[in-house]
Amino acid sequence: MKKVVLVILDGWGLAPAWGGNAIEMSETPLLDEIWRKYPHTALKAAEESVGLPRHENGNSEVGHLNIGSGQIVFQNLPGITTAINDGSFFSNEVLLGAFTQVKQNQSNLHLIGLVSDGGIHSHIDHLYALLEMAKKQQVQNAYIHMITDGRDTDPMKALSYLSELEDKIKEIGIGKVESVSGRYWAMDRDKHWDRIQKSYDILTQGIGPQSLSVQKAISENYRQNKTDEFILPTAINKPESPFVPIADNDSIIFFNFRAERTRELTESLVTHNFKGFDRKKKLQNIYFASFAYLDEYADGNLVKPVFHRHDINNPLAKVISDAGLKQLHIAETEKYAHVTFFFNGSREAPFPGEDRILVHSPKVATFDLKPEMAADDVADKVMGAIGKYDFIVCNFANADMVGHTGNIKAAIRACEKLDELIGKIVSRSIDKDVVLLITADHGNAEQMLNPNTGENYTEHTASPVPFMMISKDPNFQRPLRQAVGDQTLKLSDIAPTVLQIMDLQKPMEMTGESLIS
Structure with a gap:
């Protein structure tokens, strides 16, 4: 069994480089190296793949529900x-x-x-x-x-x-x-x-x-x-x-x-x-x-x-808890509900053995005024916890929250800050022999201009998102599955992947499949 750290880069989509793609316009040498060096793939994070109608962009709530539940959760x-x-x-x-x-x-x-x-x-x-x-x-x-x-x-x-x-x-x-x-x-x-x-x-x-x-x-x-x-x-x-x-x-x-x-x-x-x-x-x-x-x-x-919630049984956090293992869920204010309530299958209370850390977001009118947000504090907490918990999930809100402002220069600063912090988390994870998984819940910062009009585009996107697996263990350096033909890789495949790494049984409710080939 390996310990796992799951990092969710909120709003970090994959798209070709162009003048509206703040991610590709950013200097991100560490993430670029990770993509080249370690196993990676792309996941669908919108439309039917996450339980939304066709042509519907992904969003944070839906993304975290699908990631944490290991199944496609059909939405309201x-x-x-x-x-x-x-x-x-x-x-x-x-x-x-x-x-x-x-x-x-x-x-x-x-x-x-x-x-x-x-x-x-x-x-x-x-x-x-x-x-x-x-x-x-x-x-x-x-x-x-x-x-x-x-x-x-x-x-x-x-x-x-x-x-x-x-x-x-x-x-x-x-x-x-x-x-x-x-x-x-x-x-x-x-x-x-x-x-x-x-x-x-x-x-x-x-x-x-x-x-x-x-x-x-x-x-x-x-x-x-x-x-x-x-x-x-x-x-x-x-x-x-x-x-x-x-x-x-x-x-x-x-x-x-x-x-x-x-x-x-x-x-x-x-x-x-x-x-x-x-x-x-x-x-x-x-x-x-x-x-x-x-x-x-x-x-x-x-x-x-008016409408009642669909109950999600046996989300990832419960499976880890039932195994008697320790876990930590951490994010700043803007995304705290996502790594707790939504990630846990719309459950408010933590599971036994689950700790939570809320890092307060800066009090600014809009986050382009402080694109770094509270990312440094979140990263510090994660760094201190790696190796102490069997599973950690954390969210970095920057690419999404700054992306929503339409300020491309600020979004570039946000992405470059994340690259710096991810580099530190990678080093600590390797030192502690922990498997690090990096992904996103939906796209945003990769499209900040309307390609037809040139006006600011502040919405989410339907772009695929990255999934990367970093480990010094050769067992987790094998290529990940890639989408071939009609096959779709999606956010609900992440939880089964985590369970495989942790050597835990996947419950029958999880319809996703491990990304490890």
């Missing part, structure tokens, strides 16, 4: 879309309960969510289905609180989505966009409560910037060089149609289906003893339905899950 997006198409969506008891609440109380329905077709946190088609259902249920008022994207979509596409939404509202005959906010504010996940408060104050009282129309609000932000992600929370308020805030006895449906960026806004709206900031207005008797499944509200009292 296609599941919800299937429910809409087969009609079961429209008889969902939790959704029906939201409509019953507003009819019984003669109150209002509020639909909150990311309005885009990015497919990472939400999909605009799901909003349309909610409007159709509200119309069928004879709800009188449905107010939409539009969160703009600009991160999983083009940076300035909100007006296009708004136009499409308004056409749909006219077609269906119900709905009104009542507020707009960039996801930077409404979808924070790092306890920047000042950001959430701006959204909360708009939603509950209309306190903050005002505009006569959504178009004007977005256009004014564009004039101030704020792209969709950063649009200030704004109430749509005009004399003939005053802003309608969320009030007591209302129903809220939060139609984002990924949990980690719904938690904070949800907590501020429903929790009785909330401590994040001083709420000027506290809501009473709210019916809150969430497309995302949140473990902390599993009893269904404060938040009612």
Whole structure:
């Protein structure tokens, strides 16, 4: 049995060199040497290979779920879309309960969510289905609180989505966009409560910037060089149609289906003893339905899950734990949930023998201001742990988080910092006779420009990702499997590879295959 260190370079995709590929533009001599010298292959990290629809880019949550579970985990997006198409969506008891609440109380329905077709946190088609259902249920008022994207979509596409939404509202005959906010504010996940408060104050009282129309609000932000992600929370308020805030006895449906960026806004709206900031207005008797499944509200009292989570049995971390071995999961704030909750098959609590280290991300507005992020601290913790644990998984967030800013120069700095740190981890792993595996969860920094327009491209990609195996043991210097013909190598093949190295039995739930030939 060998000890294993698994390093996940978040957002590090494989693509040909060109002017938008920050990874290939970086000086990465150590990673280049590893690729030449040691066994390596490429893995699919998007679309059907990770349980997403065709043409859907990969993402961190999906990537870590697939890596840690050793199986293709089918995602919420296609599941919800299937429910809409087969009609079961429209008889969902939790959704029906939201409509019953507003009819019984003669109150209002509020639909909150990311309005885009990015497919990472939400999909605009799901909003349309909610409007159709509200119309069928004879709800009188449905107010939409539009969160703009600009991160999983083009940076300035909100007006296009708004136009499409308004056409749909006219077609269906119900709905009104009542507020707009960039996801930077409404979808924070790092306890920047000042950001959430701006959204909360708009939603509950209309306190903050005002505009006569959504178009004007977005256009004014564009004039101030704020792209969709950063649009200030704004109430749509005009004399003939005053802003309608969320009030007591209302129903809220939060139609984002990924949990980690719904938690904070949800907590501020429903929790009785909330401590994040001083709420000027506290809501009473709210019916809150969430497309995302949140473990902390599993009893269904404060938040009612519209869809239930698919349980993943025997993920990699559990197999290692059941063998009585020690493991460490480590990342900085931005990716901590990914190496713990998602990697462990959507399980919050650690398994026996599992230690966790959270390294705090720097408090900056955007990570191009500090492309190194907390990578040095993460690397130091990993270096100190190598040899002490049977298995270590760590995530370096830089290529993804800096890639999302669209700042190519900063992304190059981020990649070069990672190269420096990976070199140190390689040396320590070889010294301790530990097998080091280096991979990624999805692509990002390899495409930072739109090849058709030359504009910034801040989304994830569908690129394959690297997989490298470094060891001084000849048994782990054999070539790795390569994709041949119709054969696909994918992220779910990583866990079986780890188990083979550690000489542990692969459970029947793991459908992936070891990459060691």
